[in-house]
Amino acid sequence: MCGIVGxxxxxxxxxxxxxxxxxxxxxxxxxxxxxxxxxxxxxVAKRKGRVEGLASAAQTLQGNIGIAHTRWAxxxxxxxxxxxxxxxxxxAVVHNGIIENAKELREECEAKGEVFSSETxxxxxxxxIAETYRGDLLLAVKExxxxxxGSYAIAVLCEGAGNVIAAAKRGSPLLAGKGERCVLASDLPxxxxxxxxxxxxxxxxxALLKGNEVRLFDGELNEIRREPLKFDLKEEDGGKNGFSHxxxxxxxxxxxSIANSLVNLQAKSRFSPICIVLCQTxxxxxxxxxxxxxxxxxxxxxxxxxxxVPVEVCIASEYRYRDPIVRKGTLVIAVxxxxxxxxxxxxxxxxxxxxxxxxxxxxxxxxxxxxxCDFCIYTHAGREVAVAAxxxxxxxxxxxxxLASALAELKGRSAPPLAPFPALAEDALAxxxxxxxxxxxLRSAKSVYFIGRGYDYAAALEGSLKLKEVSYLPGEGYPxxxxxxxxxxxxxxxxxxVAIVGDKRIAEKTMNAVHEVRSRGARVFLVTTIEDLGAGIxxxxxILTLPSCEAVFSPLxxxxxxxxxxYETAVLLGNDPDKPRNLAKSVTVE
Ligand code: AGP
Numbered sequence: 353m354c355g356i357v358g359x360x361x362x363x364x365x366x367x368x369x370x371x372x373x374x375x376x377x378x379x380x381x382x383x384x385x386x387x388x389x390x391x392x393x394x395x396v397a398k399r400k401g402r403v404e405g406l407a408s409a410a411q412t413l414q415g416n417i418g419i420a421h422t423r424w425a426x427x428x429x430x431x432x433x434x435x436x437x438x439x440x441x442x443x444a445v446v447h448n449g450i451i452e453n454a455k456e457l458r459e460e461c462e463a464k465g466e467v468f469s470s471e472t473x474x475x476x477x478x479x480x481i482a483e484t485y486r487g488d489l490l491l492a493v494k495e496x497x498x499x500x501x502g503s504y505a506i507a508v509l510c511e512g513a514g515n516v517i518a519a520a521k522r523g524s525p526l527l528a529g530k531g532e533r534c535v536l537a538s539d540l541p542x543x544x545x546x547x548x549x550x551x552x553x554x555x556x557x558x559a560l561l562k563g564n565e566v567r568l569f570d571g572e573l574n575e576i577r578r579e580p581l582k583f584d585l586k587e588e589d590g591g592k593n594g595f596s597h598x599x600x601x602x603x604x605x606x607x608x609s610i611a612n613s614l615v616n617l618q619a620k621s622r623f624s625p626i627c628i629v630l631c632q633t634x635x636x637x638x639x640x641x642x643x644x645x646x647x648x649x650x651x652x653x654x655x656x657x658x659x660x661v662p663v664e665v666c667i668a669s670e671y672r673y674r675d676p677i678v679r680k681g682t683l684v685i686a687v688x689x690x691x692x693x694x695x696x697x698x699x700x701x702x703x704x705x706x707x708x709x710x711x712x713x714x715x716x717x718x719x720x721x722x723x724x725c726d727f728c729i730y731t732h733a734g735r736e737v738a739v740a741a742x743x744x745x746x747x748x749x750x751x752x753x754x755l756a757s758a759l760a761e762l763k764g765r766s767a768p769p770l771a772p773f774p775a776l777a778e779d780a781l782a783x784x785x786x787x788x789x790x791x792x793x794l795r796s797a798k799s800v801y802f803i804g805r806g807y808d809y810a811a812a813l814e815g816s817l818k819l820k821e822v823s824y825l826p827g828e829g830y831p832x833x834x835x836x837x838x839x840x841x842x843x844x845x846x847x848x849x850v851a852i853v854g855d856k857r858i859a860e861k862t863m864n865a866v867h868e869v870r871s872r873g874a875r876v877f878l879v880t881t882i883e884d885l886g887a888g889i890x891x892x893x894x895i896l897t898l899p900s901c902e903a904v905f906s907p908l909x910x911x912x913x914x915x916x917x918x919y920e921t922a923v924l925l926g927n928d929p930d931k932p933r934n935l936a937k938s939v940t941v942e
Pocket of ligand 1: 641642643644687688689690691692693696739740741742821936937938939
């Protein structure tokens with residue numbers, strides 16, 4: 353949801369900034385821009401569309417200092433005019449976040465005769481800083497941002513302030529790094545790619561970058577000292593490693609992601625502080641968005657089945673506004689791949705205020721969510737570049753199922769082993785080749801329904817979301833038994849149905865729904881872990897039988913072909929599955 357970069361060093365800034373933007377492009381890709389300072393004058397290049405489209409315009413930019421931005425539109429359509437940096441009276445600003453009082457502030461500025469050049473909420477920041485600038489850029493940034501409501505991470509360049517970048521953070525992530533050069537970036541991998549020592553700014557803090565020096569300041573502009581982050585980022589080049597898309601590469605990494613996520617949790621020393629809380633847990637709320645929410649739906653089924661502890665799964669953006677009931681003994685689990693999702697962070701904060709213990713389950717070390725929560729479990733899926741979550745979802749499932757098993761054991765119950773799942777997932781991946789044929793049928797569909805009961809319902813939800821995200825085909829994930837209560841009216845020859853069956857006990861019930869939709873003309877594709885299910889009913893090529901496994905953990909297998917189906921359909925339709933339209937990987941605004 354917008355990525356920002358800053359650079360001060362000895363090299364020409366524009367190529368370094370472009371490199372940084374490429375690393376952050378997963379955060380938004382509807383327009384991009386760079387501002388540099390050369391001989392005290394601002395030079396700006398902006399383009400609608402992806403970062404690569406900015407490269408030729410950036411060739412003319414001189415100077416060894418600059419700021420840059422890749423955008424996911426909130427206020428104002430994707431266009432060159434709305435692309436950042438926004439410049440007003442010698443002040444250039446890049447912004448990640450949302451300014452909620454932008455309209456009032458803009459009207460105030462316009463009443464004073466100031467002219468705006470974009471429709472964005474962000475431009476007002478440049479105006480406020482320009483109004484307060486009296487030769488001290490940091491002070492002007494402090495005073496200008498004091499009037500803002502909402503969230504922001506900003507980087508500011510100023511004609512006349514020398515070769516310095518000022519930065520401020522509230523509610524959106526920002527890291528500053530130093531080494532031979534100084535950088536700002538919206539995430540750790542981007543900052544760490546350019547600097548040895550990296551510091552995470554906290555909300556309400558400021559930074560100044562000059563020469564090879566990074567200085568951090570608190571809300572009163574007192575300079576603060578902070579230890580650099582300790583990180584062990586494997587040098588992941590973000591490349592496709594021979595695969596045609598990141599999404600395909602990341603699906604191939606699913607078995608390893610599951611294995612890493614399981615190993616991490618089974619290390620008792622790391623797990624024990626959480627064990628203490630689990631012993632006192634009588635009620636669980638899971639807060640999350642999108643795919644992470646679906647991992648919560650799967651976890652609810654597993655936790656309740658294995659430990660008998662009741663679980664509520666909450667869409668994070670709904671949680672805080674409904675005045676949630678948090679009883680004594682409630683553990684809130686905030687699930688987020690990026691750890692930067694504003695809705696999930698807000699829900700976690702709300703739960704803490706209400707007295708819950710809050711556990712973050714995230715894939716990204718030092719992400720904002722980890723700051724808010726009492727405990728943290730990392731899913732160790734590795735960097736995920738494609739916007740559509742695949743391996744990170746599997747790692748979330750593995751971690752949540754491990755948690756379900758641990759809770760069951762603490763409550764004196766047993767749980768089936770998870771250790772076979774990396775190998776089973778490898779097998780499921782190999783068998784998923786079959787869905788290539790299914791994708792041909794889906795590409796001309798009016799809409800696609802995914803149905804499942806019990807443990808399979810989460811898989812149906814996730815299969816449908818994945819298909820919508822990358823193929824743009826409408827549809828729904830639905831409880832198989834509920835279809836006949838209304839939605840069946842939409843089913844016909846042009847609405848294929850994907851049925852998921854990972855649990856023998858309810859197999860026949862889901863198959864009833866299969867018969868019902870087939871009677872209305874729908875072609876049915878069956879994903880199952882149950883040998884021979886569907887034989888004699890459906891054509892063999894429309895049945896995908898996965899290795900059999902414990903039903904409670906079956907989404908670890910059944911979702912794999914659904915992800916593959918979404919990918920294959922997107923490719924057939926000529927879409928870029930790595931960067932679906934209108935979306936961004938990390939949604940840092942509410
Ligand atoms: C997943 O494919 C989507 N890109 C999206 O639903 C995502 O899961 C959601 O925005 C939550 O992101 P998070 O896990 O980083 O919090």
